[in-house]
Amino acid sequence: xxxxxxxxxxxxxxxxxxxxxxxxxxxxxxxxxxxxxxxxxxxxxxxxxxxxxxxxxxxxxxxxxxxxxxxxxxxxxxxxxxxxxxxxxxxxxxxxxxxxxxxxxxxxxxxxxxxxxxxxxxxxxxxxxxxxxxxxxxxxxxxxxxxxxxxxxxxxxx
Numbered sequence: 001x002x003x004x005x006x007x008x009x010x011x012x013x014x015x016x017x018x019x020x021x022x023x024x025x026x027x028x029x030x031x032x033x034x035x036x037x038x039x040x041x042x043x044x045x046x047x048x049x050x051x052x053x054x055x056x057x058x059x060x061x062x063x064x065x066x067x068x069x070x071x072x073x074x075x076x077x078x079x080x081x082x083x084x085x086x087x088x089x090x091x092x093x094x095x096x097x098x099x100x101x102x103x104x105x106x107x108x109x110x111x112x113x114x115x116x117x118x119x120x121x122x123x124x125x126x127x128x129x130x131x132x133x134x135x136x137x138x139x140x141x142x143x144x145x146x147x148x149x150x151x152x153x154x155x156x157x158x
Contacts, residue, residue, distance in 0.1 A: 014068055018061035025053045 029050035083092035091103040104110040
């Protein structure tokens with residue numbers, strides 16, 4: 001899906017952004033970019049200040065990266081869910097609703113067939129045995145057939 005492919009780019013952009021912050025910090029230390037842009041007196045250069053800034057930026061990057069990675073992983077987890085209608089059991093995919101069989105064929109190129117799991121088979125056997133037992137005991141009435149007249153006798157039979 002699109003989100004799965006593009007979510008990784010968030011982490012890459014984040015790394016590039018924090019890397020640029022560290023780069024500008026060191027460029028300011030050696031080139032005096034702040035004095036060029038904003039004016040003012042040249043500052044005394046001390047690489048330890050820049051190293052401390054870099055460590056703080058790196059620490060903040062590690063926290064933000066970890067949290068963003070957690071969010072992206074959770075997003076991937078949520079993408080794994082399939083939307084299924086609670087009433088008709090159709091699957092929602094890309095703004096269309098289709099049967100589960102259609103979804104499997106379109107989304108995964110998987111053909112489907114029907115069968116019966118062992119639990120359902122056991123339940124049907126029990127229900128059938130109970131129905132036969134009740135029918136034999138007379139507790140269940142046989143279905144009444146409608147009064148449909150016999151078809152007109154064929155003239156060839158007469």
